[in-house]
Amino acid sequence: MEASETRTQVLPGNDGAWGAATLLSAVGIEKAYRRLGRRRKRAQVLAGAGIELYPGEVVGLVGENGSGKSTFMKVLVGALDADAGTVTTRGRIGYCPQEPLVYSRLTCDEHIELFGRAYGMPDADVRRSRNELYEGLNFARYAGVRVDRLSGGTLSKLNLALALLPDPDVLLLDEPYAGFDWDTYLRFWDLVEARRARGKSVLVVSHFVVDEHRFTRIVDVRDGRTWSR
Numbered sequence: 001m002e003a004s005e006t007r008t009q010v011l012p013g014n015d016g017a018w019g020a021a022t023l024l025s026a027v028g029i030e031k032a033y034r035r036l037g038r039r040r041k042r043a044q045v046l047a048g049a050g051i052e053l054y055p056g057e058v059v060g061l062v063g064e065n066g067s068g069k070s071t072f073m074k075v076l077v078g079a080l081d082a083d084a085g086t087v088t089t090r091g092r093i094g095y096c097p098q099e100p101l102v103y104s105r106l107t108c109d110e111h112i113e114l115f116g117r118a119y120g121m122p123d124a125d126v127r128r129s130r131n132e133l134y135e136g137l138n139f140a141r142y143a144g145v146r147v148d149r150l151s152g153g154t155l156s157k158l159n160l161a162l163a164l165l166p167d168p169d170v171l172l173l174d175e176p177y178a179g180f181d182w183d184t185y186l187r188f189w190d191l192v193e194a195r196r197a198r199g200k201s202v203l204v205v206s207h208f209v210v211d212e213h214r215f216t217r218i219v220d221v222r223d224g225r226t227w228s229r
């Protein structure tokens, strides 16, 4: 998807607010999961959640385990249909899922090639971006290693690199640094800051109070709603 395009996903429900600078807007998002073994009983996870993302900000998405952060992010990226609400996005969206979606028999290089094609990137752009990410996250030495031979930390690096590869306008990262050591954790924030400085927008699911100073603002997921701090 080119940066000039606007994708509008209209789900049953409300209309979204939309300003000229908005990169992503979600309004009135509702989502319930069916409970196993309890017919007709549904667990309401999101009940009117919403968010807006603007260029040049890094927003932290926080909340207790099971509060619905991952569900919300999946709805934002279009990986999961909501029951109600509207998501409107502008430009390219990058998504780093909490659980890496990778192919155990493919190497890091092969993943990057595959995702680069899926994103419709020219080969030269894939190579440039790949080299920058290998260096930025310090895992070039695993380029030719199959994913099922990688440590958890290196797998997390690949998962993150696949989201960063097309240099998306909006980056949605679901606990991207699980398994990172301190050096990688700092490298991760350098990459995020470099994107923010170029006017990109980054939404990060985070647990750590220690991250608080890194965010432009924080959004809490609680009782199925989103609360700005």
Ligand SMILES: Nc1ncnc2c1ncn2[C@@H]1O[C@H](COP(=O)(O)OP(=O)(O)O)[C@@H](O)[C@H]1O
Residues within 6 Å of the ligand: 033, 034, 045, 063, 064, 065, 066, 067, 068, 069, 070, 071, 072
């Ligand atoms: N596919 C699913 N089917 C049924 N319940 C789910 C599913 N995914 C998540 N849930 C439930 O929805 C709630 C929110 O989950 P999740 O969005 O993963 O929360 P968080 O990311 O904040 O920890 C939890 O109670 C979880 O068990």
Ligand SMILES: [Mg+2]
Residues within 6 Å of the ligand: 069, 070, 071, 098, 174
């Ligand atoms: Mg989660």
